Amino acid sequence: MRQVAARAGVAVGTVSAYLNHPDRVSAERAARIAHAIDELGFVPSIAGRQLRLGVSSLIGYLSPDVSNPHFSEIAQEVEYRAERLGMTVFFAHSHGDRDREDAYLEAFEQRQVRGLLVSSFAPIEDRLAAMRERGTPSVLVGRRACDEGQPSVSIDDVSGGRQAAEHLVAGGCRRLAFVGGPLPVQQVADRLAGARAALDAAPGPHVLEVIEVAERSIAAGRAVGAALAARPAAERPDGVFAANDVLALGLLQALVAGGVRVPHEVALVGYDDNEFAEASLIPLTSVRARHEDFGATAVDLLFEAIEHWPRPAGELAARQRVFAPELIVRESSRRP
Amino acid sequence: MRQVAARAGVAVGTVSAYLNHPDRVSAERAARIAHAIDELGFVPSIAGRQLRLGVSSLIGYLSPDVSNPHFSEIAQEVEYRAERLGMTVFFAHSHGDRDREDAYLEAFEQRQVRGLLVSSFAPIEDRLAAMRERGTPSVLVGRRACDEGQPSVSIDDVSGGRQAAEHLVAGGCRRLAFVGGPLPVQQVADRLAGARAALDAAPGPHVLEVIEVAERSIAAGRAVGAALAARPAAERPDGVFAANDVLALGLLQALVAGGVRVPHEVALVGYDDNEFAEASLIPLTSVRARHEDFGATAVDLLFEAIEHWPRPAGELAARQRVFAPELIVRESSRRP
Numbered sequence: 001m002r003q004v005a006a007r008a009g010v011a012v013g014t015v016s017a018y019l020n021h022p023d024r025v026s027a028e029r030a031a032r033i034a035h036a037i038d039e040l041g042f043v044p045s046i047a048g049r050q051l052r053l054g055v056s057s058l059i060g061y062l063s064p065d066v067s068n069p070h071f072s073e074i075a076q077e078v079e080y081r082a083e084r085l086g087m088t089v090f091f092a093h094s095h096g097d098r099d100r101e102d103a104y105l106e107a108f109e110q111r112q113v114r115g116l117l118v119s120s121f122a123p124i125e126d127r128l129a130a131m132r133e134r135g136t137p138s139v140l141v142g143r144r145a146c147d148e149g150q151p152s153v154s155i156d157d158v159s160g161g162r163q164a165a166e167h168l169v170a171g172g173c174r175r176l177a178f179v180g181g182p183l184p185v186q187q188v189a190d191r192l193a194g195a196r197a198a199l200d201a202a203p204g205p206h207v208l209e210v211i212e213v214a215e216r217s218i219a220a221g222r223a224v225g226a227a228l229a230a231r232p233a234a235e236r237p238d239g240v241f242a243a244n245d246v247l248a249l250g251l252l253q254a255l256v257a258g259g260v261r262v263p264h265e266v267a268l269v270g271y272d273d274n275e276f277a278e279a280s281l282i283p284l285t286s287v288r289a290r291h292e293d294f295g296a297t298a299v300d301l302l303f304e305a306i307e308h309w310p311r312p313a314g315e316l317a318a319r320q321r322v323f324a325p326e327l328i329v330r331e332s333s334r335r336p
Numbered sequence: 337m338r339q340v341a342a343r344a345g346v347a348v349g350t351v352s353a354y355l356n357h358p359d360r361v362s363a364e365r366a367a368r369i370a371h372a373i374d375e376l377g378f379v380p381s382i383a384g385r386q387l388r389l390g391v392s393s394l395i396g397y398l399s400p401d402v403s404n405p406h407f408s409e410i411a412q413e414v415e416y417r418a419e420r421l422g423m424t425v426f427f428a429h430s431h432g433d434r435d436r437e438d439a440y441l442e443a444f445e446q447r448q449v450r451g452l453l454v455s456s457f458a459p460i461e462d463r464l465a466a467m468r469e470r471g472t473p474s475v476l477v478g479r480r481a482c483d484e485g486q487p488s489v490s491i492d493d494v495s496g497g498r499q500a501a502e503h504l505v506a507g508g509c510r511r512l513a514f515v516g517g518p519l520p521v522q523q524v525a526d527r528l529a530g531a532r533a534a535l536d537a538a539p540g541p542h543v544l545e546v547i548e549v550a551e552r553s554i555a556a557g558r559a560v561g562a563a564l565a566a567r568p569a570a571e572r573p574d575g576v577f578a579a580n581d582v583l584a585l586g587l588l589q590a591l592v593a594g595g596v597r598v599p600h601e602v603a604l605v606g607y608d609d610n611e612f613a614e615a616s617l618i619p620l621t622s623v624r625a626r627h628e629d630f631g632a633t634a635v636d637l638l639f640e641a642i643e644h645w646p647r648p649a650g651e652l653a654a655r656q657r658v659f660a661p662e663l664i665v666r667e668s669s670r671r672p
Contacts (some may be wrong), residue, residue: 025365058443058447060426064400066408066411067405067408067409067412067611069403069405072403072408074405075402075429076402076403076429076431079429083436086590088428088439088440088443089428090396090426090427090428090443090447091426091427091428091429092424092425092426092427093411093412093415093427094414095412100419103424104424107394107424107426111394111426170452215389218612218615222615230434249615250552250615252617253615253616253617253619256617261487275403275554276554276612277584277587279554279558279585279589280589280616280617281588281592281616281617281618282617283589
């Protein structure tokens, strides 16, 4: 606690007050102490007690779904960071349904959360702006906000798509397929746009076949994989880029079951780098966002937005953090 | 709506009121209508609106973790059923930490949830009884309650463990290993007890090696798998039963990477039957609970407990539902 106090430039008693009665410490000092705690990697043994006292600092996280393990990895990072800042997190899931999304936004607002993290595949910024006006700031997670006043944390999906396709082309693939959907979903469209850009820039003739799926599930990947395996080898893509790992795992299983050798006949790249992708018997090449920073940054931006509410819109431009994704090459696309 | 009204024995106007102003319908009628809707498979097109109006009927679901896909499958069933009954669901995660568990129970109570679903690996019934006294009923999920007044929904893990071991023995395995932990966790202990009982009852000599792991993760499974692959073949188990699928997938990858043939040299059985187990390149044999009924039953019991609070403890014995698990045999343990 002495180290934390010195680093934060406050008295030891203030650190103690922060841990035991967070409401009695000014928001500005609390932020400095939280920052110092974070830098020092200091985990207070009374974290549970602090958390219990801090229940008034409830935040909500509304996301489409938990069936994609990528989400649960981010959720965990969000929880750890929020706890360090003395905030508790409630989660709710929209399952991509607009009515349900509205219902849960309202439920969170009625329960007086301090702020919200929101992932959505649909346009939502108008509704978030209205909530901000009424006193509940939010951070858009997974997509870059258009409105300068709306903080967001996202991944450069165009870059991710480009890296995936460049890698397949570098491995000798000439007939590529993109498997993903629905195509109007921004994250999906960006990944496809990146892949197209990579092919446009690559020397030599290439084709890109777009295979749209209604949902990004194992079952959808399996159906596409079975259809590809059933084609004559000459009409099959030699490189497949799937819009996420869940799709890719279904594709992989059906291709192999259909007698197609991966990566020799078809090289395969997924997206998200979830832990099941890495654990596959043919470990999956995937495009990875830095989960640790991603979830923590979302919480930090929300903390700032809560602290400084309402802040003039003009200063917020820098509050839209875009992370660069990284291609992790594994056996599913590694060619001699 | 006419069909629903006839089935529920109420007027059409009551069904309409239930869908639009659920608070104006008596709990007893609401339950009958909900039941009729469920039986008829009727999905009201204004489900979102109903949900929005029903935000006062918030329930909470506190569970250890979302990194196990088995949990997210149950969560989804809970959401669908709750929505049909006009309730919204907030989730929170304890990550197995007692202080955090207390903090979230308190947070839920302070937010005046109507009731709670709670999964925990630790003793928790005293705390749930105290909450029930104060007006917040709950259903214990995943473990049979000891207290007769505490509703619960669980799986017969002893039976599941027995089925797994019987299957391995029937396939010719003589040197079995159980991989799981921590052993004091009731669900883990029950699965092991079932496996032991199966071996005690089987003819001929068998050995059961218990390999305890600190957590049920892919990484833990991978570490055990690598250690087993490094042993001389004669000292290796010929059948492995893992306490869950996440562990089993790590085991499978490390065994195969270490040159051990699955199922020929080592037959492998997991538990939970999550979708990644089925999607593995060597599809995983697993013990499955019937997810659909499981999550829905938890919600139904909670709905009843909310409706009839406080109910005399004596009538509640039948409120502890135990589901029978089912072994799903796939390639990882299928021997000629």
